[in-house]
Amino acid sequence: MSDASPRAVPAKIAVLGSGSWGTTFAKVLADASPATHVALWSRRAEVAVEITERHRNSRYLGDTRLPGNVTASDDVAAVLADSALVILAVPAQTLRGQLPAWRASIPENAVVVSLMKGLEVGTDARMSEVIAEELALPADRIAVLSGPNLALEIAREEPTASVVACPDHGTAAWIAAACTASYFRPYTSTDVIGVEIGGIVKNVIALAVGICEGRSMGDNTKASVITRGLAETTRLAVALGGRPETMAGLAGMGDLIATCSSALSRNHTAGRLLGQGLTLDQVTVRMNQTAEGIKSARAVLDSATKLDVDMPITAAVVAVLQGQLAVDDLGARLLARNLKPEGDPAQ
Numbered sequence: 610m611s612d613a614s615p616r617a618v619p620a621k622i623a624v625l626g627s628g629s630w631g632t633t634f635a636k637v638l639a640d641a642s643p644a645t646h647v648a649l650w651s652r653r654a655e656v657a658v659e660i661t662e663r664h665r666n667s668r669y670l671g672d673t674r675l676p677g678n679v680t681a682s683d684d685v686a687a688v689l690a691d692s693a694l695v696i697l698a699v700p701a702q703t704l705r706g707q708l709p710a711w712r713a714s715i716p717e718n719a720v721v722v723s724l725m726k727g728l729e730v731g732t733d734a735r736m737s738e739v740i741a742e743e744l745a746l747p748a749d750r751i752a753v754l755s756g757p758n759l760a761l762e763i764a765r766e767e768p769t770a771s772v773v774a775c776p777d778h779g780t781a782a783w784i785a786a787a788c789t790a791s792y793f794r795p796y797t798s799t800d801v802i803g804v805e806i807g808g809i810v811k812n813v814i815a816l817a818v819g820i821c822e823g824r825s826m827g828d829n830t831k832a833s834v835i836t837r838g839l840a841e842t843t844r845l846a847v848a849l850g851g852r853p854e855t856m857a858g859l860a861g862m863g864d865l866i867a868t869c870s871s872a873l874s875r876n877h878t879a880g881r882l883l884g885q886g887l888t889l890d891q892v893t894v895r896m897n898q899t900a901e902g903i904k905s906a907r908a909v910l911d912s913a914t915k916l917d918v919d920m921p922i923t924a925a926v927v928a929v930l931q932g933q934l935a936v937d938d939l940g941a942r943l944l945a946r947n948l949k950p951e952g953d954p955a956q
């Protein structure tokens with residue numbers, strides 16, 4: 610699709626995954642275009658019934674009222690039928706397993722958009738790559754959306770911005786038009802790799818910041834981890850083919866700031882609980898929502914190792930998660946590294 614042929618907002622959009630972000634994003638789409646039918650797929654029938662009949666998803670969004678043009682069903686084929694846009698918002702590690710069952714129901718020519726911020730364990734694949742492989746779609750029919758987008762704040766209609774990226778700029782602009790609401794402003798990009806890597810690695814850095822907070826460390830420590838976290842995120846993004854300027858934008862620095870400062874962030878919260886001395890198993894039991902960084906950290910480090918990219922904060926988080934580094938020793942591990950110029954692109 611080219612910039613010269615803008616398409617109308619679709620009459621129907623499917624959102625697969627009715628957790629915290631899938632449900633909130635369905636609200637954004639429905640508020641953006643009241644004439645559009647936004648169909649949500651829920652794993653559990655009772656969640657679908659609550660959304661369609663009571664306009665609520667109380668487990669994830671409390672009393673937030675969903676617009677009347679949002680409906681939900683546990684029948685994925687019905688949700689996907691006639692949808693020109695298909696939005697995916699399930700936990701990253703579960704995506705590959707679910708796509709084969711969805712493939713036949715995805716309409717011909719539909720564009721698939723990932724909202725997910727995880728890297729696949731075992732393959733180090735980004736979600737756009739998993740989608741391309743499992744659905745056999747060309748790159749210009751796959752897009753990603755990422756930015757400082759804490760679902761609960763958006764559900765309360767607090768203003769935020771985001772980035773939608775697709776190799777075809779016309780397609781990114783079409784998706785952006787479909788999700789522009791009074792409280793949600795999407796920018797466009799063609800840097801799919803950069804936008805995805807920003808969203809993935811910020812979860813790992815938020816775990817590190819949370820650990821520091823759990824050990825009662827203050828704002829100097831947090832700012833140092835966030836800033837150096839952005840440096841290592843940028844190194845990985847660039848090594849994979851992403852653009853450094855993307856890391857200075859909403860999907861990089863913007864999301865890092867939001868996630869590392871907010872008590873709403875599940876990754877930040879998981880890190881804080883680890884820092885307070887809970888084991889990983891105890892943290893996992895406490896979290897009843899997805900904290901992608903816990904699993905993605907290992908895949909991020911694997912990817913960095915293969916590319917010879919130095920990611921000391923990620924390596925320290927992985928060591929904590931694997932029980933090889935005590936939370937009290939994380940600071941010392943990072944400070945013991947060799948001294949170097951700040952702007953050194955290699956380290």
Ligand SMILES: NC(=O)C1=CN([C@@H]2O[C@H](COP(=O)(O)OP(=O)(O)OC[C@H]3O[C@@H](n4cnc5c(N)ncnc54)[C@H](O)[C@@H]3O)[C@@H](O)[C@H]2O)C=CC1
Pocket residue numbers: 626627628629630631632652653669698699700701703724725726727758759760761897898899901
């Ligand atoms: N919640 C947020 O503020 C934001 C989340 N994201 C990303 O969106 C993705 C989805 O996250 P959330 O909606 O927050 O997660 P969540 O934990 O709130 O919900 C996950 C949803 O996926 C469903 N699901 C489908 N198949 C599943 C399976 N096999 N195992 C477990 N759950 C399954 C769950 O039933 C649930 O509806 C993640 O990659 C996350 O990083 C991105 C931006 C904001």
Ligand SMILES: O=C(CO)COP(=O)(O)O
Pocket residue numbers: 726756757758759760812815864867868873874875876877899900901
């Ligand atoms: O991606 C998010 C904000 O942009 C949500 O962060 P958490 O998954 O840590 O809650």
